[in-house]
Amino acid sequence: VDKLDYRRFKDKYIVRLQKGEEVVETLEKFVKEEKIRLGRITGIGATDNATVGFFDTKEKDYHSKKLTGDMEILNLSGNISEMEGEPYLHLHITLEDAKGVLQGGHLNSAVISATGEIIIDVIDGVVGRNYDDETGLNLFEFE
Numbered sequence: 001v002d003k004l005d006y007r008r009f010k011d012k013y014i015v016r017l018q019k020g021e022e023v024v025e026t027l028e029k030f031v032k033e034e035k036i037r038l039g040r041i042t043g044i045g046a047t048d049n050a051t052v053g054f055f056d057t058k059e060k061d062y063h064s065k066k067l068t069g070d071m072e073i074l075n076l077s078g079n080i081s082e083m084e085g086e087p088y089l090h091l092h093i094t095l096e097d098a099k100g101v102l103q104g105g106h107l108n109s110a111v112i113s114a115t116g117e118i119i120i121d122v123i124d125g126v127v128g129r130n131y132d133d134e135t136g137l138n139l140f141e142f143e
């Protein structure tokens with residue numbers, strides 16, 4: 001996989017993910033390198049191997065499932081914040097298979113099968129996260 005190709009226009013980044021790149025890992029590395037502390041991520045593209053989670057509020061845990069085969073990434077959306085000084089990405093995805101069936105969830109990983117077109121809006125600010133016992137989730141934490 002070649003070096004990540006992107007352009008920056010003021011506070012927005014346009015990123016092209018390539019075949020074989022894993023979305024979450026690649027974007028985490030990217031926001032770290034670019035020192036993006038807060039922002040919004042949106043994207044579309046194609047994947048053939050994704051793992052998505054569904055949060056069980058009673059068990060306070062994620063049930064994850066693996067999806068394979070050609071799929072359109074109809075929507076990838078999420079945010080960038082920080083937890084313990086490290087970038088924290090929270091991403092959700094909607095996928096469509098060859099039969100037109102939609103599946104999706106909390107994104108754990110997705111390998112690009114054709115291309116990934118990502119736009120990152122940088123927000124000038126900082127928002128942290130803290131583990132919340134009641135929900136079992138890392139919630140936004142404001143100073």
Ligand code: FE
Nearest residue numbers: 090091092106
């Ligand atoms: Fe989630």
